[in-house]
Structures are given as C-alpha cells and as structure tokens.
Amino acid sequence: MSHSPKNPPIVGILALCRIGFERECSSELERWFGERGADGYVKFEKLSGQVIWFGQSKQFPKTSELIFARQVIKLISKTPVYFDNKDRISPILSALEGQTYSAIYLDNPDTNDGNSMADLFHRLQKPLLSAAGKANILNRDAKQRAHLxxxxxxxxxxxxxxxxxxxxxxxxxxxxxxxxDAPGRSTLKLAEAFAYFMDKEEQAEWLREGLTAVDLGASPGGWTYQLVKHGLQVIAVDNGTLNERLLDSGQVEHVKADGFVYRPPRPVHWLVCDLPEKPVRVTQLIADWLAAGDAQRAIFQLKMAVKDRLDELEYCREIIEETLKPSGKKIERLQFRHLYHDREEVTGFLVVK
Ligand SMILES: C[S@@+](CC[C@H](N)C(=O)[O-])C[C@H]1O[C@@H](n2cnc3c(N)ncnc32)[C@H](O)[C@@H]1O
Known part of the structure; x- marks a missing residue:
C-alpha cells in the first residue's frame, strides 16, 4: 500500500508588505494570532518589506483576512535555504524532497534589492521546474504549492x-x-479595489450599464473614468475641473459642491470617495450615506496620516457599525485593505443591505 507523504509542519508565517509598513504588518499578525491564543513572536527589519511570525498555531490567516500583508506564506523551516551562485537548484530540491507540490513560486519582497531578482528568477525558473519534475516533487494534483x-x-x-x-x-x-486616456494615475487605485474586493461574477453584476454612482472628490476624474469605462452613470462632485473627454461621454454630470454636504436626488448604487480628510470624518460620511439608503456600496480612501493606523482603522470600523445599527441596514461586507497602489492610504469597502 502506498502512503501519501504528510504535509510538513508549519513553523510560522512570512508576510510581504509595502516597504515602510513592517510595524503595522507585524502588529496585525500579533493581534491575529493573539486573538486565537497562539504562542509566537514577530521578527522584522525596518524597510525590508517583510515580517515573520514564528510560533505554533492551529490556524493561519489567509492574505485576504489581513489589511497590511500583501501575501502570506506558511513557513516550513525556521531557517532559510542557503545556496551559492553555482548551484541553487540542488539545495532547493533537497529542502523540498519528500513532498509533492502543485507548483513552485519564486517571490521576493518589494524592495529595490528584491526587485533586482527578476533576472535571477528568469534564469532559475525553467531549470528548477524541470529538475523538480524529474525528482517527482511536482504533481498537478498536490494540494500545496511551494513558495521560495x-x-x-x-x-x-x-x-x-x-x-x-x-x-x-x-x-x-x-x-x-x-x-x-485615463486622467491621472490614481485611476489604478479604484481599478485595483474593484479587482481585489470583488470576484469576476460580482464585478459583472455590480459594474455595468444601468447602474449609478456618485464620486466625491472626483477631479481630475481618474475614479470617474473607471466607473464610466464599466458603463455606469456618474455624478462627479468636486469644485475642481473634470477631464473634458469624461464630460463629453454623456455618462457624467459634474456637480460643483462640497462633498461633505452633497446628497443625490435619488439613491445610487455606488458611492466612491477620495476626499483628502481625516479617516474618521470620511468614515462617518460613508456610514451616514449608507445608513440613509443613499447608496448600497462604497469604496473609500482613508488617508492614514495618523500614528497608530491599526487602532484608527478599528475605530473606523466601530463608527460604521454604530451608525448602521439604528438604521436597520445589515453590513454584508466591511473590509479595509492597504492596496498595492495605496501609499499612506488604506482603501475601505462597505456593502449594506
Ligand atoms: C486626491 S484628489 C481626487 C482624485 C480623483 N479620485 C481622481 O482619481 O482623479 C482629491 C480631490 O478632492 C477634492 N476635494 C477636497 N475637498 C473637497 C470637498 N470638501 N468637497 C469636494 N471635493 C473636495 C479636491 O478638489 C481634489 O480634486
């Protein structure tokens, strides 16, 4: 009888994050494991773009459960695999031996040093996969993927x-x-938010012709552009100017007004908001809109120029919960995410029913 090999024990996790956000990422991991009674400790170097939590736990977070981690990988060794310039493949194969994996991914932290690794990955990938195939380490049906x-x-x-x-x-x-033809690079933030917070079916249902949106703090129009591209009718609120081509699309009404005061004549499907204000003030505005039924879904930027970003986000979550409670509206989704295109900001996603 053949025995399938047991999965290797997990000794901790490695989280990749934006460079400079190691402290937030590490506090978040400590809280996550602390809440589940797991014993462990975090290790990180400033500006390394990565945080390691070593310890024992029955549960491990998925990347999407965390705000500041871009990717989370379960570690199977407390020390790295070391190799020299002449032969990287043999030490990697002996570290992987005894298990099968459906794929082998090569990753690196998003630092300048890390990024100079692209050339090495390019040279290593094919020969490594071919050697792993010959050593029976790769198996399409295996549950686990290996990450280096x-x-x-x-x-x-x-x-x-x-x-x-x-x-x-x-x-x-x-x-x-x-x-x-997009007006400004911040258009990518909303594009990433759509891709991160919604799967393909949800995007097809919620980003289409026939739906309506309000964009608060819309100028020059990067976010409005994304909504227009998906066929929505948009009310763009900003005292600043709006891209001419957007105005000519027939899908945009430009309203020059204060975003903290404006309310739409009829409820809209989406509220998106990129107002440069304190997180608490923006959060209260979003919660008020959704509690009043003026919109069903919101994507909003929180400029996190505050000392303790995790505590601030916890407070924002409470504001939303407290504001929605008396309205009788149910929170279907509430997520915060430090997106790749965010710098100091964190992006929020709120859906109510
Ligand atoms: C970061 S920009 C928005 C960029 C926009 N999301 C884009 O992709 O093009 C912030 C905008 O908020 C506007 N703004 C600031 N305070 C405002 C307020 N109280 N009401 C309306 N707009 C405001 C500014 O005029 C500015 O155009």
Missing amino acids: VFIDGTAAWLGVSEAGETLKWPMGIPRLKMLQ
Whole structure:
C-alpha cells in the first residue's frame, strides 16, 4: 500500500508588505494570532518589506483576512535555504524532497534589492521546474504549492500555501495596465479595489450599464473614468475641473459642491470617495450615506496620516457599525485593505443591505 507523504509542519508565517509598513504588518499578525491564543513572536527589519511570525498555531490567516500583508506564506523551516551562485537548484530540491507540490513560486519582497531578482528568477525558473519534475516533487494534483521567498541571491525562505490562502497575483501585486486616456494615475487605485474586493461574477453584476454612482472628490476624474469605462452613470462632485473627454461621454454630470454636504436626488448604487480628510470624518460620511439608503456600496480612501493606523482603522470600523445599527441596514461586507497602489492610504469597502 502506498502512503501519501504528510504535509510538513508549519513553523510560522512570512508576510510581504509595502516597504515602510513592517510595524503595522507585524502588529496585525500579533493581534491575529493573539486573538486565537497562539504562542509566537514577530521578527522584522525596518524597510525590508517583510515580517515573520514564528510560533505554533492551529490556524493561519489567509492574505485576504489581513489589511497590511500583501501575501502570506506558511513557513516550513525556521531557517532559510542557503545556496551559492553555482548551484541553487540542488539545495532547493533537497529542502523540498519528500513532498509533492502543485507548483513552485519564486517571490521576493518589494524592495529595490528584491526587485533586482527578476533576472535571477528568469534564469532559475525553467531549470528548477524541470529538475523538480524529474525528482517527482511536482504533481498537478498536490494540494500545496511551494513558495521560495528570496532574501537575496544566496538565500530564500521556504513556505507553502493552498489555493485561496494567497492572492492570485505574484507577491500580491496586480499588474494593471495604465490606460492612455485615463486622467491621472490614481485611476489604478479604484481599478485595483474593484479587482481585489470583488470576484469576476460580482464585478459583472455590480459594474455595468444601468447602474449609478456618485464620486466625491472626483477631479481630475481618474475614479470617474473607471466607473464610466464599466458603463455606469456618474455624478462627479468636486469644485475642481473634470477631464473634458469624461464630460463629453454623456455618462457624467459634474456637480460643483462640497462633498461633505452633497446628497443625490435619488439613491445610487455606488458611492466612491477620495476626499483628502481625516479617516474618521470620511468614515462617518460613508456610514451616514449608507445608513440613509443613499447608496448600497462604497469604496473609500482613508488617508492614514495618523500614528497608530491599526487602532484608527478599528475605530473606523466601530463608527460604521454604530451608525448602521439604528438604521436597520445589515453590513454584508466591511473590509479595509492597504492596496498595492495605496501609499499612506488604506482603501475601505462597505456593502449594506
Ligand atoms: C486626491 S484628489 C481626487 C482624485 C480623483 N479620485 C481622481 O482619481 O482623479 C482629491 C480631490 O478632492 C477634492 N476635494 C477636497 N475637498 C473637497 C470637498 N470638501 N468637497 C469636494 N471635493 C473636495 C479636491 O478638489 C481634489 O480634486
């Protein structure tokens, strides 16, 4: 009788994050494991773009459960795999031996050093996969995928994941094309928010002709552009100017008004908001709109120029819950995410019914 090999024990997790956000990522991991009574400790270097939690736990977070982690990988060794320039493949294969994996992913933190790894990955990928195939390490039906997170050209952390635990994009970074006619780069933030918060079916249902939106703080029109591209009718609220082509589309009404005061004549499907104000004030505005039934769904930016970003987001969550409670509206989705295209900001997604 043949025995299938047991999965290797998990000794911790490695989380990739935006460079400079290691403290937030590490506090978030400590809280996540702390709430589940798991014993462990975090380790990170400033500006490394990665945080490691070592410890024992029955549960591990999926990337999508966290705000500041771009990708989360379960570590199967407390030390990295070391190799030299001449032979990287043999040490990797001996670390993977005894298990089968459906794929082997090569990742790196999003730092300048990390990014110079592209050339190495290009050279390594094919020969590594071919050698792993010959050594019977690769098996399309295996549940786990192997991840090698390169620290530099001489060492990599070895981890595993299962489908649904990590984001579908390598290193959690979506490759979104900047469209030539889009007014401004911040259009990519809303494009990424749509792709991150909604699956394909939800996007098809909620981003289509016949639906309506209000865009608060719309100028020059990057977010309005995304909504128009999907066929929605948009009321763009801003005292600033709006891109001419958007105004000519027949799908945009430009309202020059204060975004904190404006309300639409009829309820809309979407509220999107990019107002440069304190997180608490923006959150209260979004919660008030949805509690009043002026919109059903919202995507909003919170400029996190505050000291403790995690505490601030916790407070924002409470504001939303407290405001919606007396309205009788049910929160279907409430998520915060530090998207790849966000810098100091965090993006919120709220759906009520
Ligand atoms: C970061 S920009 C928005 C960029 C926009 N999302 C885009 O993709 O093009 C912020 C905008 O908020 C507008 N703004 C600031 N305070 C406002 C207020 N109280 N009411 C309406 N708009 C406001 C500014 O005029 C500015 O155009």
